[in-house]
Amino acid sequence: xxxxxxxxxxxxxxxxxxxxxxxxxxxxxxxxxxxxxxxxxxxxxxxxxxxxxxxxxxxxxxxxxxxxxxxxxxxxxxxxxxxxxxxxxxxxxxxxxxxxxxxxxxxxxxxxxxxxxxxxxxxxxxxxxxxxxxxxxxxxxxxxxxxxxxxxxxxxxxxxxxxxxxxxxxxxxxxxxxxxxxxxxxxxxxxxxxxxxxxxxxxxxxxxxxxxxxxxxxxxxxxxxxxxxxxxxxxxxxxxxxxxxxxxxxxxxxxxxxxxxxxxxxxxxxxxxxxxxxxxxxxxxxxxxxxxxxxxxxxxxxxxxxxxxxxxxxxxxxxxxxxxxxxxxxxxxxxxxxxxxxxxxxxxxxxxxxxxxxxxxxxxxxxxxxxxxxxxxxxxxxxxxxxxxxxxxxxxxxxxxxxxxxxxxxxxxxxxxxxxxxxxxxxxxxxxxxxxxxxxxxxxxxxxxxxxxxxxxxxxxxxxxxxxxxxxxxxxxxxxxxxxxx
Numbered sequence: 142x143x144x145x146x147x148x149x150x151x152x153x154x155x156x157x158x159x160x161x162x163x164x165x166x167x168x169x170x171x172x173x174x175x176x177x178x179x180x181x182x183x184x185x186x187x188x189x190x191x192x193x194x195x196x197x198x199x200x201x202x203x204x205x206x207x208x209x210x211x212x213x214x215x216x217x218x219x220x221x222x223x224x225x226x227x228x229x230x231x232x233x234x235x236x237x238x239x240x241x242x243x244x245x246x247x248x249x250x251x252x253x254x255x256x257x258x259x260x261x262x263x264x265x266x267x268x269x270x271x272x273x274x275x276x277x278x279x280x281x282x283x284x285x286x287x288x289x290x291x292x293x294x295x296x297x298x299x300x301x302x303x304x305x306x307x308x309x310x311x312x313x314x315x316x317x318x319x320x321x322x323x324x325x326x327x328x329x330x331x332x333x334x335x336x337x338x339x340x341x342x343x344x345x346x347x348x349x350x351x352x353x354x355x356x357x358x359x360x361x362x363x364x365x366x367x368x369x370x371x372x373x374x375x376x377x378x379x380x381x382x383x384x385x386x387x388x389x390x391x392x393x394x395x396x397x398x399x400x401x402x403x404x405x406x407x408x409x410x411x412x413x414x415x416x417x418x419x420x421x422x423x424x425x426x427x428x429x430x431x432x433x434x435x436x437x438x439x440x441x442x443x444x445x446x447x448x449x450x451x452x453x454x455x456x457x458x459x460x461x462x463x464x465x466x467x468x469x470x471x472x473x474x475x476x477x478x479x480x481x482x483x484x485x486x487x488x489x490x491x492x493x494x495x496x497x498x499x500x501x502x503x504x505x506x507x508x509x510x511x512x513x514x515x516x517x518x519x520x521x522x523x524x525x526x527x528x529x530x531x532x533x534x535x536x537x538x539x540x541x542x543x544x545x546x547x548x549x550x551x552x553x554x555x556x557x558x559x560x561x562x563x564x565x566x567x568x569x570x571x572x573x574x575x576x577x578x579x580x581x582x583x584x585x586x587x588x589x590x591x592x593x594x595x596x597x598x599x600x601x602x603x604x605x606x607x608x609x610x611x612x613x614x615x616x617x618x619x620x621x622x623x624x625x626x627x
Contacts, residue, residue: 144627146173146620147278147303148182149264151241151257151287156189159240160447161393161528162285162310165360168396169616171224172609176617181276183264183288185235185256186216186228194218197228201273206262207298207327209255213263215274225276229263254318257287257346258326265294270301279627280620283307286316289350290326293338296353297329304623307354309347311525312368312375313451316346341376351380355623357388358616360526361547365390373523391616392550393526394609395535400511402536402603407508412537414603417596420512420537427513430506431497433470440589441470442582443514443538445507445529448477448485448500453520453543458484459575460582465492467586471518472510473498511536516585522573524548530567534602539588539595540567541581551607555588555598566602 152158154167166182174180184190191197197216205212213231220226229235234256243249250256261283266272268281268291281303283291295302322344323333332338338349351357359365367373369382381388398404402420403413409426412419421437428435442464446452457464457471458481464471473485473496485498499506511517517533517540526547530540534551542548554569568585570577589595621627 143177143179144280144617144620144624145179145181145276145278146280146282147264147267148180148282148284149260149288149291150182150184150284151260153182153184156193157184157187157241159242161526164396164528165308165310165393166284168394168609169613171220171222172394172613173616174224176613178617178620181225181227181278183227183229183260183267185241185260186230187235187241188238190218190226190228191230194226194228197226199230200227203263203266203273206259206266208258209325210259210262210327211255213259215263227267229260231259234259254322255325257316258290258322261288261290261346262294262327264288264291265299265302268303268305269295269299271299278303279624281305282616282620283350283354285310286314286345286347286350289316289348289354290338290346291350292353293328293332293349297332304355305350305353306356306358306619306623307350308358308360309351309368309525310360312347312359312377313523315340315348315375317343318346320344348377348380351377351384355387356619357381357384358619359388359390360393361550362390362392363549364525364546367523367546389619391612391619392547393528393531394612395528395531395607397535397606397608400532400535402512405508405512407505408512414537414600417537417599423509423512424515425513427472427509428470430509431472431499432494433472433497434494439468439470440515440586441472441513442541442585443510443517443533444471444473444475444519445510446475446477446519448475448481450478451522451524453522453573453578454481454485456520456573456575456578457518458488460579461488461496463579464582465495467583468495469582469586471496472514474501474503474506474510476501511538514538515589516541516568518582519543519548520570520573520578521545521548527551531607534566534605535607537599537603539585539598539602541578541585542567542569543573543578544569544571553601555584563597563601566598566605
């Protein structure tokens, strides 16, 4: 019998997406199933999912599960590629428009502790001997704080259960609530302890997951090392170090059917490594769409990002004079912190035809920037894995990145050794300082003016497989290690 894996997550592309987590679930789960395992994904039954699967039958009625957790029911759906979805249907928790985590004003939903406590509680139930379903997982794979609490529920409430793997996608988001939450979510008073769910006076769903998971994975090898340091451990470095060999990093992949310049339907002209001259059609289309001057003698940098301090985009603003004087063009797409949104919009107003900023998100424009830009800027202060640098590499758009997390694991700096070995695929700088970013941008512009060298950089990035095939094999090996008898 095939190994059975239950994914538990708060979002999944293409139905519900706020960031990279959704892309990971939407890419990894089907790939693990194609690799020979039997996979089910537990998700909240958001309106988008109930609309996508209106005939999903109820497969279990779930009464109250402790504390103030509301009753719910489970529906089962099957995706077009044969993946099983278990939809946790509780209208009081999930029948809300828009973002899964925040209200239309951008504030956290006040009952998030209950909403995701319920999700984690049901994940634990399904991974235990008390599950109402005949389908029993061999491993429960939890993702981020929204489901991390499942490991604590299993520890305190279910002595017989499947082993738990927790993947941390971003340690900065820890799911912290006050002490009163403990009773509301149905955990015993004994859980309020340093070696339980308590975290500096709060209840942290992510800390609970790290504490009680059988294995903790992160989304890149470098990030796995970084989060064990006091500087980047977000208060959990000691706990993470205590996991020892049971903490590892597995680099994310990207969806090669969606992100492939040879077949991408959102591009004006498709291309591959043998047809790189066709990439220029996307550059011209991007310039026209954003009101940039259509020119071929000027390097065009692209940014598609959340506009936040984490992403280091204030460094780009600090480098604006140097960008303008190279000369260079800049196309920005994203939303986030109001101050950064305003700053990039003002930058575009001051430099019409040279800089453009689109505040919000547009999938087609995101693809056009990846293909139409000559180089991609990603100067993150920290980046657990990052996906856009892999999109850029796949699209022949050598990135400029800071040496952190998954960026350090995917982008090979153009230096004398890397150029001679044929491994270089981009430009890497070390410190989150404007001066270092400026040097890296100048190096990129200089390399762009050398077509043979630039084509080699493009080919080096495009010929490596960035899809989910290798990560899924690593996860399968980890599942077998956790459940060797399955």
